[in-house]
Amino acid sequence: MPGVDRISLDQAVREAERAAALDIPCLALFPYTDPALRDENGTEALNPDNLVCRTVRAIKKAVPNIGLLCDVALDPYTSHGHDGLLRDGQILNDETVAVLTQQSVLQVEAGCDIIAPSDMMDGRIGAIRQALDDAGHTGIQIMAYAAKYASVFYGPFRDAVGSSATLTGDKRTYQMDFCNTDEALREVELDLEEGADMVMVKPGLPYLDIVRRIKDTFAVPTFAYQVSGEYAMIHAAAGNGWLDGEKAMLESLMAFKRAGADGILTYFAPRVAEKLRQGRLF
Numbered sequence: 001m002p003g004v005d006r007i008s009l010d011q012a013v014r015e016a017e018r019a020a021a022l023d024i025p026c027l028a029l030f031p032y033t034d035p036a037l038r039d040e041n042g043t044e045a046l047n048p049d050n051l052v053c054r055t056v057r058a059i060k061k062a063v064p065n066i067g068l069l070c071d072v073a074l075d076p077y078t079s080h081g082h083d084g085l086l087r088d089g090q091i092l093n094d095e096t097v098a099v100l101t102q103q104s105v106l107q108v109e110a111g112c113d114i115i116a117p118s119d120m121m122d123g124r125i126g127a128i129r130q131a132l133d134d135a136g137h138t139g140i141q142i143m144a145y146a147a148k149y150a151s152v153f154y155g156p157f158r159d160a161v162g163s164s165a166t167l168t169g170d171k172r173t174y175q176m177d178f179c180n181t182d183e184a185l186r187e188v189e190l191d192l193e194e195g196a197d198m199v200m201v202k203p204g205l206p207y208l209d210i211v212r213r214i215k216d217t218f219a220v221p222t223f224a225y226q227v228s229g230e231y232a233m234i235h236a237a238a239g240n241g242w243l244d245g246e247k248a249m250l251e252s253l254m255a256f257k258r259a260g261a262d263g264i265l266t267y268f269a270p271r272v273a274e275k276l277r278q279g280r281l282f
């Protein structure tokens with residue numbers, strides 16, 4: 001991904017310090033897992049000393065006031081690159097949910113503030129909420145990736161976490177069909193009923209109609225993810241001199257706000273935070 005690096009644990013702590021100084025409220029952590037540690041069942045996800053858990057502990061120790069959001073899904077850990085367990089070419093929904101609940105508890109016990117299931121299995125929000133409550137973690141927030149579309153715009157991210165090369169098939173049996181808008185409302189409704197505190201739409205810019213429909217229908221905290229492909233397009237156009245990158249970044253982020261997003265996950269966060277601190281966006 002242009003302009004975005006994989007960083008080591010000590011560098012992640014420094015980035016967290018920098019983010020806190022820029023008033024960025026929360027960081028989302030995504031691991032690159034050594035291929036030797038990936039297997040069919042994604043067992044590294046349940047290692048309490050895996051890269052994410054170690055990084056959460058280190059950041060929380062050094063920068064206790066920054067929020068940490070941990071992704072819940074198996075794709076960084078599976079040899080086939082899917083978010084769930086796979087048997088005979090089929091994703092096993094309920095068996096996967098049983099693993100995701102354990103992954104969530106481990107991440108919370110490492111110090112994570114917000115659990116963000118991005119796997120799109122059915123029924124996982126309720127199961128995770130129950131598992132967290134049972135383990136005594138009643139104050140943890142859940143951000144459900146409720147409307148996550150099967151999108152080509154995730155390409156650069158998959159390269160960055162090393163799952164492009166290993167992904168077999170596609171994710172269309174569990175991520176959403178981009179021809180469909182009503183399904184997004186049903187997914188959000190289910191996730192809220194199951195105990196989600198906030199919902200996420202992903203990708204962002206091509207899906208702002210979904211953000212607006214969700215916000216207008218449910219009036220809950222609604223987030224949107226400006227994903228790697230969206231970021232890369234602006235970056236590449238700016239690099240080629242086709243667009244003013246700074247202005248395109250700001251215009252795209254303002255579009256999220258206009259559509260009703262309460263928060264934006266973006267790879268531009270440090271750049272836009274610097275501008276906000278200077279007090280003048282436009």
Ligand SMILES: NCC(=O)CCC(=O)O
Binds near residue numbers: 071118153155158228
């Ligand atoms: N679960 C995190 C992602 O899938 C990120 C997608 C992207 O930035 O393209």
